[in-house]
Amino acid sequence: AQSVTQLDSQVPVFEEAPVELRCNYSSSVSVYLFWYVQYPNQGLQLLLKYLSGSTLVKGINGFEAEFNKSQTSFHLRKPSVHISDTAEYFCASTRQGAQKLVFGQGTRLTINP
């Protein structure tokens, strides 16, 4: 069965510092991976996606992620965070033939000035 594990429930960082949010997935078949961000009282906004091709994926707001098949990971990174990046981040996966997203439990990113 598909599953997604986000290794950190909360990540505090200082403004302008780099950040990495970790995500591991499990699937016995080809998998497609996504990172979403959720601001308070809002829906989910897509940051980036990996469907195929280059394993380094660039998204919006300066975020990027690297698909690592051997380590079954899809970690999200940003070289320098801003206060406005404070939000909850969700890693999700789906697979060919499936019509649903499987989400991790989320990582709350807190930016301290």
Place this chain on the structure above:
Amino acid sequence: KAGVTQTPRYLIKTRGQQVTLSCSPISGHRSVSWYQQTPGQGLQFLFEYFSETQRNKGNFPGRFSGRQFSNSRSEMNVSTLELGDSALYLCASSLGQVPTEAFFGQGTRLTVV
């Protein structure tokens, strides 16, 4: 292009009542999925509709049902509400025929008292 629209944004219902939530997908999108988000369980898949047919269903009781109309708009219904049904209900739309990103609405916050 208009995004995914969910109505209403907030609802308060009494235990035992029923409720209907509405979702209008992005124009041209034929797949609509529903998710329940709670602090304890995170984001869980309810069901997905494509061209008026339910293609996949999550592990929820039969009190949760949905439908999709010919214009791709979707509704979900919850009957005999329980306190545990209090959650943010998110609708997502996608093209639906190949794995691709899902676009989420703002959600409907349901509170059962």
